[in-house]
Amino acid sequence: MSDSAYEDRLQAWVGRELVTRRPGQDPVNVPMIRHWVEAMEDDNPVYLDEDAARATGRDGVVAPASMLQAWTMRGYAASVSPDAERTGSDELTDLLAEGGYTSVVATDSEFEFHRELVPGDHVSVEETLEAISPEKKTALGPGRFISTVKTYRDASGEIVATQRWRMLRFRPAAKPEPAPKAPRPRPAINHDNEFWFAAAREHRLVIQRCADCKSLRHPPGPCCPQCGSFGWDTVESAGEGHVYTYVVNHHPRHPAFDYPLVVAVIELTEGTRLIANMTGVEPGDVEIGMPVVLDWIDPDPDLSLPVFRPAVAEES
Amino acid sequence: MSVLPGAAAIAGIGATEFSKDSGRSELRLACEAVLAAVTDAGLQPSDVDGMVTFTADTNSEIHIARNLGIGELSFFSRVGYGGGAACGTVQQAAMAVATGVADVVVCYRAFNERSGTRYGLGQADRPVDVSADRAAYSWMTPFGLATPAQWVAMFARRYMHEYGATSEDFGRIAVVDRAHAATNPAAWFHDRPITLADHQASRWIAEPLRLLDCCQESDGGQALVVVSAERARDLPHPPALIWGAAQGSGNDQHMMTSYYRSEITGIPEMGLVGRQLYAQSRLTPADVQAAILYDHFTPLVLPQLEELGFCAKGEAKDFVADGNLELGGRLPVNTHGGQLGEAYIHGMNGIAEGVRLVRGTSVNQPGDVHNVLVTAGTGVPTSGLILGASG
Numbered sequence: 001m002s003d004s005a006y007e008d009r010l011q012a013w014v015g016r017e018l019v020t021r022r023p024g025q026d027p028v029n030v031p032m033i034r035h036w037v038e039a040m041e042d043d044n045p046v047y048l049d050e051d052a053a054r055a056t057g058r059d060g061v062v063a064p065a066s067m068l069q070a071w072t073m074r075g076y077a078a079s080v081s082p083d084a085e086r087t088g089s090d091e092l093t094d095l096l097a098e099g100g101y102t103s104v105v106a107t108d109s110e111f112e113f114h115r116e117l118v119p120g121d122h123v124s125v126e127e128t129l130e131a132i133s134p135e136k137k138t139a140l141g142p143g144r145f146i147s148t149v150k151t152y153r154d155a156s157g158e159i160v161a162t163q164r165w166r167m168l169r170f171r172p173a174a175k176p177e178p179a180p181k182a183p184r185p186r187p188a189i190n191h192d193n194e195f196w197f198a199a200a201r202e203h204r205l206v207i208q209r210c211a212d213c214k215s216l217r218h219p220p221g222p223c224c225p226q227c228g229s230f231g232w233d234t235v236e237s238a239g240e241g242h243v244y245t246y247v248v249n250h251h252p253r254h255p256a257f258d259y260p261l262v263v264a265v266i267e268l269t270e271g272t273r274l275i276a277n278m279t280g281v282e283p284g285d286v287e288i289g290m291p292v293v294l295d296w297i298d299p300d301p302d303l304s305l306p307v308f309r310p311a312v313a314e315e316s
Numbered sequence: 317m318s319v320l321p322g323a324a325a326i327a328g329i330g331a332t333e334f335s336k337d338s339g340r341s342e343l344r345l346a347c348e349a350v351l352a353a354v355t356d357a358g359l360q361p362s363d364v365d366g367m368v369t370f371t372a373d374t375n376s377e378i379h380i381a382r383n384l385g386i387g388e389l390s391f392f393s394r395v396g397y398g399g400g401a402a403c404g405t406v407q408q409a410a411m412a413v414a415t416g417v418a419d420v421v422v423c424y425r426a427f428n429e430r431s432g433t434r435y436g437l438g439q440a441d442r443p444v445d446v447s448a449d450r451a452a453y454s455w456m457t458p459f460g461l462a463t464p465a466q467w468v469a470m471f472a473r474r475y476m477h478e479y480g481a482t483s484e485d486f487g488r489i490a491v492v493d494r495a496h497a498a499t500n501p502a503a504w505f506h507d508r509p510i511t512l513a514d515h516q517a518s519r520w521i522a523e524p525l526r527l528l529d530c531c532q533e534s535d536g537g538q539a540l541v542v543v544s545a546e547r548a549r550d551l552p553h554p555p556a557l558i559w560g561a562a563q564g565s566g567n568d569q570h571m572m573t574s575y576y577r578s579e580i581t582g583i584p585e586m587g588l589v590g591r592q593l594y595a596q597s598r599l600t601p602a603d604v605q606a607a608i609l610y611d612h613f614t615p616l617v618l619p620q621l622e623e624l625g626f627c628a629k630g631e632a633k634d635f636v637a638d639g640n641l642e643l644g645g646r647l648p649v650n651t652h653g654g655q656l657g658e659a660y661i662h663g664m665n666g667i668a669e670g671v672r673l674v675r676g677t678s679v680n681q682p683g684d685v686h687n688v689l690v691t692a693g694t695g696v697p698t699s700g701l702i703l704g705a706s707g
Contacts, residue, residue, distance in 0.1 A: 185462065187454035190446035197454075218576070219455045225568075245474040245580070247466050248523035254440045254460060260523075263461040265470060265575045273576050277459050283523075288477045305458055 006099055010132050010144075018089040018148060019127040024071040028063050028121040036067050063117040068152060068161055071117070072125040089127065092146075101143055101169035108166035114159050122155040130164070143170025182255035183300045192222050195234065200304045203296045206234040207272050218272040239294025240311070241268040248283045256299070262286055266308050280309035321596045323414035325548035325555035326406065326703065328357025328541030329668040334504055334659030337431040338535035346375040346426035347383050349537030354384075357541040358552040359420060364541075366391035366418030368405040370425055370662065372398055380424070391418035395563075397571065399612060399693025402663030403701045407561035409542035419543065425664040426537030434533050438463035449571075456573060465530050465613060467572035468695060469522040472615035475581045476524060479630035481618065483524055485637065487515035489614035490528045492641045493650050497657025500679045504532055505657045529614040531655035538664035540671070549706070556674040559597035559687065560702035564588035572695040581630075583616065586691065587623040589700040594625075597702045599687055601625040604702070606673050606682055607647055608666035608690040611654040616694040621647075624689060643682055651680040663692045670703045 026032070030048070037047050045052035046062055053061045063071075096102075117123065133145040150163040187197055199206040207216045210224035211231030223230055246264035253259050262278040264286065278286060279295060292308035299305065330352025332338065332345050340348075354361055361384040367377040368391075377392045391412045395401035402425070409421035429435060439453055440462040456462060461470075475481055494510045497503035510528060518527040548555035566585035568577050577584070594600060601624060609620045618632035626647055627635040640646040652658045652669035659665055670690040672678040687704040 184460075185440040185442075185453075185457035186444050187458050188444045188446065188450040189454070190448075190451050192448070193451050193454055219452070245470050245477070245575070247461070247469040247473060248520070249460060249463075249466055250520040250522065252437055252463065254438075254462065256440075257460045260520075261460045263459050263466065263470075275455055275459050275461055275573075275575070288474065303458065 009095060010099070013088075013092055013095075013129045014131060015129065016088060017126065017128050018092060019087050019125065021124050021126040021153070022072065023122060023124040025074065026071070028071055028117045028119050028123065030061065030119055032070070033061070033063055033067070033119075036064060036070065040064075040066075058116075060118065063119070063121075065111070065113050065116065065161075068111065068113075068117070068123070068163075071121075071123040072152070088129075092129065096144070096146075096169045100171040103140070103143075103170050103172045104167055105140065105170070106165075106167045107145065108164070110164040111161055112163075113161045117154075117160060121160070123160065124153050126151050126153075127165075138168060138170060140168065141170045141173040143168045181299075184256040184303060184305075185254070187303070193220055196220060197303075199234070199236075200296075200306065201302070203304060205237040205239055205294055205306050207237055207268070207270055208232050209235050216270055216272050218274055235270070237268050237270055237294070239268075241266045241292055241308070243267075243278075243286060243288055243290045243292060243308075244273055245288060246278070246286050248286075264292075264308065266292060274306070276305070277307045278309065279307045318596055319414050320410060320561060321559050321598075322545055322557050324410035324542050325545045325557045326540050326667070326671050327543045327548040327551045327553060327555055328353040328355070328359065329539070329671050330354070330356050331502075331538045331661070331665065331668060332426070332536045334502060334534050334536040334661070334665070335430075336504070336533075336535060338428055339431075342427050342432070342537075343375050343379055343383070345428070345535070345537035346373075346380050346424055346539075349426055349539040350380055350422050350424050351384055353422060353424075353539035353541045356553070357420075357543070359541065361386045363420045364422050365389055366409060366412050366421030368393045368395065368408045368412075368421060368423045370394065370398070370401040370405070371396040372401070372662070373425055373427070375424075375426055391421060395699075397693070397697040399610060399662045400696035400698035402610075402667060402692035403561065403690055403699035404563045404692065405664075406540060406542060406558065406667060406701055407563060407699060409540075410558045410561050413542055413544050419547070421542045422539055423542065423664070423667075424537065424539040425662050427662075428535045429660060429662075430533040430535050432535075435464060436530070436533055438466070452571060452573075461573075463522070464572060464695075465525050466522040468613040468616055469525045470573070470575060471580055471695070472524050472613075475615060475619065478579075478581050479633065481615075481633045483516065483526065484512060485618065485633040486524070486529050486614040487512050487526075488636045489611065489617045489641070490515050490656055492636075493611060493654035493656040495642070496651050496680050497653025500653050500658060503653040503658040504534065505653060525613060525615065528656075531612045531660045534659040534661060536659050536661050536665075538661045538668055540664070540667055545706075554675050555706060556671040556703040557706060558701060559599065559704045560593035560700070562589045562592035562596065562701075563697065563699045564592070565697035569697055574695070581619060583619045583623050583694055583698075585696075585698050586620055586694060586700070589691070589698055590624040593689065593700050593702045597687070597704070599702060604647065604687050604689045605685045606651065606688045607649050608652075608654075608670050608688065609649055610663050610666065610691045610693050610698075611650060611656055612660070612693065614656070617649075620691055620694060624691075643680055648680070648682045651678045651682070666690055667701065670701065674703050674705050
């Protein structure tokens with residue numbers, strides 16, 4: 001099913017009734033009001049004291065406005081009963097789950113009260129879907145905001161209150177990825193070595209060459225130890241060589257690396273050596289003299305380093 | 317010929333206890349060690365007029381001088397390159413005494429290397445700057461090559477490949493050290509000898525190095541008092557005369573990572589030190605009856621034996637396996653237990669043991685010791701001494 005087909009099925013619910021008019025189990029009554037105001041520590045006398053209520057111009061005690069939803073709640077047992085009648089709300093929940101929106105969090109609730117409830121009122125509620133938003137990125141994961149309107153009526157059908165109810169149905173983010181590896185220890189870049197790391201970022205392995213006597217040197221430096229020249233350029237290595245020596249590191253462990261970690265001194269066919277990691281070979285299979293070829297790794301966005309893998313033997 | 321040989325002597329040695337958690341400041345450790353050495357020499361702090369330590373030491377001369385009431389200093393100097401500095405401090409002191417710029421020079425090193433900053437954790441997260449020293453790490457740490465054990469392991473692997481040495485050959489160094497530590501009450505590993513099987517069963521740290529190839533990390537301080545040979549004869553202990561004192565930095569020298577030389581199985585900077593020591597002292601390896609060889613990691617003890625002329629290239633493994641490093645052997649080594657067994661005080665505790673060997677007071681005193689060769693850190697610009705009894 002295409003995304004647009006799913007969207008159409010969702011939007012078809014706009015304006016439809018999710019819960020048909022359903023009366024509360026008990027009429028508005030003083031015992032429930034008493035429990036509520038005690039729990040809420042609301043000592044306004046108009047909820048329990050007839051005289052005080054009349055003194056405010058009312059006919060008698062009234063129910064707290066904030067209790068409105070309480071009069072229509074069915075209780076936990078009824079809400080989870082398998083025998084409960086399926087409602088449009090249940091169908092919409094299934095449709096949202098089909099789209100991966102399996103989790104829910106309430107976001108807004110706005111009430112408009114038409115009159116105060118008094119003991120003896122029998123309240124009912126019905127709920128209609130007002131809007132389903134396009135998918136939004138949220139901190140909880142991608143999701144859709146679902147807006148409904150609940151209408152509360154008395155026994156005669158007169159509206160006593162409306163409630164605009166908004167919730168986010170979302171696709172919970174997948175288990176967090178394992179934390180990205182710590183960055184590798186940074187090379188200290190200065191005037192004498194920056195050319196090498198800049199070339200590495202272009203995946204070019206260069207070797208410093210004396211501009212005068214043409215001897216190669218690594219690690220680089222500002223002056224030729226053979227002839228004393230400060231002039232230099234570079235040549236690009238063919239990227240072939242062999243393992244001159246190597247270690248397999250176990251302890252201590254730096255969070256940038258996987259262990260056991262092979263570090264080798266590679267002797268290039270050009271004659272210079274350099275330190276580099278090995279790839280494509282088990283630590284136990286590395287050998288001094290093993291022919292290797294150059295590859296590259298980009299462990300961090302601004303760091304590329306040469307790595308060497310065993311050369312594939314030419315077929316005879 | 318040089319004025320240096322025999323001009324000065326080590327007349328006093330002093331140390332703190334060696335521990336894993338001193339519970340005191342590095343400055344206090346330094347003060348305790350210096351005071352103990354001065355006292356051992358039969359001198360007063362006010363007699364000291366020169367001080368030498370490592371660039372790596374956090375305890376500046378002025379702090380120690382002020383705390384101990386040493387007063388005026390006419391000579392102060394520092395030696396770089398980590399543990400390679402150890403014997404170099406004594407060379408500085410001996411030259412100062414021989415040239416008359418100072419009369420009583422204290423060499424010292426004190427740190428909380430176990431409870432404070434541990435070198436073994438490596439340099440991976442060393443702060444970045446643009447200096448050449450820091451830039452040198454750019455060729456190592458981004459690849460995960462960041463600890464002294466790893467740096468040494470690179471040499472060890474090549475040495476094994478070229479000479480057929482094995483992990484057991486490295487292990488024999490650890491066994492000898494720990495045997496000597498076992499009878500040294502000052503050693504951290506007093507009464508705890510190991511077998512070669514223990515060594516082989518210990519976990520990998522950086523192959524081919526196992527845990528028991530690696531020296532300890534220790535808290536402690538060690539100091540030495542250097543005076544003229546003439547003055548030393550009037551002090552309480554038999555003088556340990558400085559017949560040779562040398563530094564060496566080799567061709568294409570790097571800190572711990574001189575992997576770019578045509579061959580890397582030797583320690584050319586130690587060869588350079590050895591040649592100077594023998595030339596200064598007019599001695600040969602045959603004249604040396606005991607040695608303190610820097611043992612931060614066992615593999616680099618083998619090429620030291622070769623560079624210093626005790627055996628031929630590649631033959632150290634056989635020289636060791638034949639028992640030559642044990643008490644009663646040709647060249648008893650690290651009779652205090654070394655840095656694997658006694659403590660890691662950056663080689664300075666080894667110089668103190670060299671003095672005890674000359675005095676005849678080592679807890680593992682071999683018979684008939686006239687001359688002792690002491691080395692400093694390997695893999696770095698280094699130094700060495702030949703200490704001996706009077707004439």
